Amino acid sequence: MIKIFRKILDFYRYKLSYQQESKNIEKLTKWAVLFVVILDIFVYSAINMGIEFQTATLNNPSTKFTYQCRNIIEDVERVKDYNWYQYKTTPQNQNNQNYIYQNGTTQASKNLIKEIKSKELDTRCANIKTQIENISNSNELQNIKKSIKALEKEKTKFQGDINYIQNNYNTVLFEKIANQQESHSILEMDLETKNIKAKYDTLKKNIASHEKSISLLKSEFQNHTFVLALEQYIKEHKRDILEDYKRENSRYFLKRSGIIIGFLLPLITLFYWQMGVQNAKRNYTKYIIFKNVFVISMIFFLINLISIIYNFIPHVFIQKVLMFFYTLQIPFVAYYVLLFLGIVLFSFIILKIQNFNKNKKKTTITFIESYRANKCDKCGIKVDYHSMNFCPNCANTLKISCPNCQHYTIKGFEFCSHCKSQISQNEN
Numbered sequence: 313m314i315k316i317f318r319k320i321l322d323f324y325r326y327k328l329s330y331q332q333e334s335k336n337i338e339k340l341t342k343w344a345v346l347f348v349v350i351l352d353i354f355v356y357s358a359i360n361m362g363i364e365f366q367t368a369t370l371n372n373p374s375t376k377f378t379y380q381c382r383n384i385i386e387d388v389e390r391v392k393d394y395n396w397y398q399y400k401t402t403p404q405n406q407n408n409q410n411y412i413y414q415n416g417t418t419q420a421s422k423n424l425i426k427e428i429k430s431k432e433l434d435t436r437c438a439n440i441k442t443q444i445e446n447i448s449n450s451n452e453l454q455n456i457k458k459s460i461k462a463l464e465k466e467k468t469k470f471q472g473d474i475n476y477i478q479n480n481y482n483t484v485l486f487e488k489i490a491n492q493q494e495s496h497s498i499l500e501m502d503l504e505t506k507n508i509k510a511k512y513d514t515l516k517k518n519i520a521s522h523e524k525s526i527s528l529l530k531s532e533f534q535n536h537t538f539v540l541a542l543e544q545y546i547k548e549h550k551r552d553i554l555e556d557y558k559r560e561n562s563r564y565f566l567k568r569s570g571i572i573i574g575f576l577l578p579l580i581t582l583f584y585w586q587m588g589v590q591n592a593k594r595n596y597t598k599y600i601i602f603k604n605v606f607v608i609s610m611i612f613f614l615i616n617l618i619s620i621i622y623n624f625i626p627h628v629f630i631q632k633v634l635m636f637f638y639t640l641q642i643p644f645v646a647y648y649v650l651l652f653l654g655i656v657l658f659s660f661i662i663l664k665i666q667n668f669n670k671n672k673k674k675t676t677i678t679f680i681e682s683y684r685a686n687k688c689d690k691c692g693i694k695v696d697y698h699s700m701n702f703c704p705n706c707a708n709t710l711k712i713s714c715p716n717c718q719h720y721t722i723k724g725f726e727f728c729s730h731c732k733s734q735i736s737q738n739e740n
Contacts, residue, residue: 352604352608363572363575367572369428371571372432372564373557373561374561376437377434385554391543394530436549436553456529459529463529464522464526466522467518474519576616580610683697688703688708688710689724691705691708714733717733
């Protein structure tokens with residue numbers, strides 16, 4: 313753990329840090345810092361949109377096999393229903409159907425994404441969509457639907473009149489008959505004592521006639537060429553479409569992760585390379601710009617890496633442990649165990665980091681004291697750091713060659729005593 317942390321620290325210090333003297337660094341103005349922040353937000357948004365487009369719009373099983381397509385296949389029994397919501401062509405329904413395409417912020421971007429998604433759509437789903445549109449736009453079928461709705465509306469009115477007669481016949485009718493001198497209409501629909509039976513029979517006949525007409529129209533709709541063709545097509549391809557969707561959806565996570573990594577790696581490589589170039593040119597402003605965009609791209613990379621690791625965690629084992637404690641009526645114990653493991657893990661990391669820094673500081677102080685006293689920092693005998701390269705007692709290295717100027721300098725110090733260049737920890 314310490315070695316890994318040390319390597320990360322050295323990588324940051326020598327690869328991701330500005331390698332020039334601090335006094336030569338040109339400080340950024342407040343306006344420059346502000347625009348660097350704006351640049352960070354822009355890069356973050358652009359990368360996020362790029363990933364979203366590559367994984368949600370393209371290469372997505374839910375785009376190839378849309379929810380609408382899968383829902384139609386699952387609801388195949390309603391294909392012959394004239395009142396099926398898929399056949400409605402109202403503006404509101406069109407907006408709802410197109411909602412899945414509208415991920416852009418402007419109408420132009422909405423239309424562009426809609427066009428792209430229509431090209432990504434599976435050919436079988438596209439054929440189903442086309443056949444539904446043919447049914448929805450067929451004048452013949454639209455006239456049948458209008459006729460059915462008109463007949464059902466009249467039938468509902470007739471049924472209401474019958475209900476009125478049935479509800480009032482034994483109450484209001486005989487009370488009024490007992491008190492009236494002449495035969496007048498005492499209820500709605502000009503009902504009188506003589507015509508009430510005729511009215512009732514007529515309403516019954518009208519309802520029966522309408523039911524027969526509605527049944528014939530429904531049969532005509534169900535046996536129409538377009539409807540039968542759609543039903544047959546769905547039944548033929550239902551199984552294949554669902555299996556293809558299941559197969560593509562099962563491997564979508566790995567495919568998505570690979571696409572994200574492939575999208576980010578060129579950006580990370582380019583930004584990292586430019587950091588090194590600007591560092592070598594001693595251009596601090598450009599170095600900061602590329603370091604910021606490098607960090608932004610690394611955020612997405614690390615998030616994707618964490619999601620991959622999380623996906624391969626044995627969730628089944630964790631679920632079984634939780635279910636075991638649940639059967640014992642003490643599921644909270646599992647969370648206690650989880651908290652304990654988390655505390656132990658992070659405590660171990662924190663303590664190791666702290667001890668590493670403490671030991672490093674202690675070692676530095678001990679070496680400085682040994683240097684001041686002209687003693688070997690290992691065996692403690694008297695040595696001359698200026699004239700000796702090694703300790704004559706323990707062969708401890710006292711001087712090393714500076715990789716920059718090639719002069720010998722005291723080992724253990726961070727900078728060369730001749731050229732002031734920073735010395736790598738590996739050299740020390």
